[in-house]
Amino acid sequence: MAGPVQQEMEQLLTSAFAPTRLEVINDSAKHSGHSGDDGSGESHFTIVIEAPAFADKSRLERQRMVNRALGDIPGERVHALSIQASAPTP
Template identity: 40%
Template structure:
């Protein structure tokens, strides 16, 4: 199973989202380090709409996603961009 799929599965179980995108953005970071060519699954973006975020501030929402994905971060996921919303909230995506 890819890291992208693993992250998607964990988020589905934990947050039962109305909408979810897990995007591999590793290719955007090619050349940022001398030995990194942008392949692999090192940089991910999560866009998630879930009722679990209703009433929570931005920091609490991000913390809940980061806490869930801590094993992936500890295992080598270098960057995780998180965009959260509760149902009915405006998103740019």
């Protein structure tokens, strides 16, 4: 079951991009006891997102767009975030 931070990320990304594919994967268990593990069980995530908004954008621009959509979550409430953002292929 998704925790509150994961659910919030899914809602923010869905609202911002209307993605054709969205996976917010909680990787926190793999990092238990490591640096950045705050004990919340929601410290490390992978985001796989595909949306038309990413067409003609560089990898860096896509990552910045995702980070902006997530507001204070990256760096404040989530220690590590891996982003795989792409545009749908025709």
